[in-house]
Amino acid sequence: MRTVQRNLLADGATLERVFTGTIWGEGPVWIPQSRSIRWSDIPNDRILDFDAVTGETRVHREGVEFTNGRTIDLDGHIVQCSHGRRSVERELDGVPHTLIGNFGKHRLNSPNDVVVASDGAIWFTDPPYGIFETREGHPGTMEYGGCFVFRLDPGGELTAVIADRDRPNGLAFSPDERTLYVSDTAEGDGDIHAYDVDMTAGTATNGRLFASPRPGIADGFRVDGAGRVWTSAADAVHVYSPDGDELLRVAVP
Numbered sequence: 001m002r003t004v005q006r007n008l009l010a011d012g013a014t015l016e017r018v019f020t021g022t023i024w025g026e027g028p029v030w031i032p033q034s035r036s037i038r039w040s041d042i043p044n045d046r047i048l049d050f051d052a053v054t055g056e057t058r059v060h061r062e063g064v065e066f067t068n069g070r071t072i073d074l075d076g077h078i079v080q081c082s083h084g085r086r087s088v089e090r091e092l093d094g095v096p097h098t099l100i101g102n103f104g105k106h107r108l109n110s111p112n113d114v115v116v117a118s119d120g121a122i123w124f125t126d127p128p129y130g131i132f133e134t135r136e137g138h139p140g141t142m143e144y145g146g147c148f149v150f151r152l153d154p155g156g157e158l159t160a161v162i163a164d165r166d167r168p169n170g171l172a173f174s175p176d177e178r179t180l181y182v183s184d185t186a187e188g189d190g191d192i193h194a195y196d197v198d199m200t201a202g203t204a205t206n207g208r209l210f211a212s213p214r215p216g217i218a219d220g221f222r223v224d225g226a227g228r229v230w231t232s233a234a235d236a237v238h239v240y241s242p243d244g245d246e247l248l249r250v251a252v253p
């Protein structure tokens with residue numbers, strides 16, 4: 001199976017280590033304007049930038065309140081999750097501005113990963129790791145009593161779109177935005193689940209199993225232009241077809 005899908009990678013492509021020194025790195029995003037990769041070093045509470053032109057990595061900011069996943073919005077700005085602030089924020093000129101931190105009168109748990117839909121709505125997951133694990137946030141309680149996937153519409157209204165997951169974590173849309181993939185990092189799960197999306201109504205329904213990356217579990221992942229899912233796991237980046245068939249593993253030492 002892997003040999004027939006070699007063309008998923010460029011000819012002669014090899015895995016290259018571009019940086020070492022994070023305790024754990026998470027939430028990477030490619031920034032086209034600066035040809036760089038920005039990511040979170042969660043326990044070190046800092047954000048790093050890898051410059052693909054110079055090959056150098058520098059600290060973007062420290063004391064960032066344990067940022068995790070991030071993406072780029074329709075205007076090209078970084079939108080990211082902060083465990084410490086229990087919020088989703090947008091960075092403007094290097095300064096984070098809170099977009100949402102509450103669900104009704106309750107604080108969010110600790111937003112983990114985020115995507116922006118073509119209508120500008122921000123969809124994000126809200127497991128409790130940042131309030132349960134002191135090295136990735138601040139101790140706290142689950143105030144609204146669950147771990148939801150939320151949708152923040154461009155007008156600022158927050159709705160819970162998925163409430164049947166235990167620890168929703170990574171998320172991404174299919175290219176046609178008719179499917180939302182959500183990983184669940186609860187013990188005994190670790191799978192990627194698919195939901196049918198009605199973008200006009202802002203809903204995600206009919207959750208079902210999509211893929212079970214093993215060894216390890218799926219945390220963050222992305223979908224490419226052909227609808228293939230490229231996900232984290234313990235041994236490799238696992239690649240799945242839109243039908244959920246495994247196509248490739250990019251082994252990571």
Ligand code: MG
Binds near residue numbers: 068069
């Ligand atoms: Mg995550």
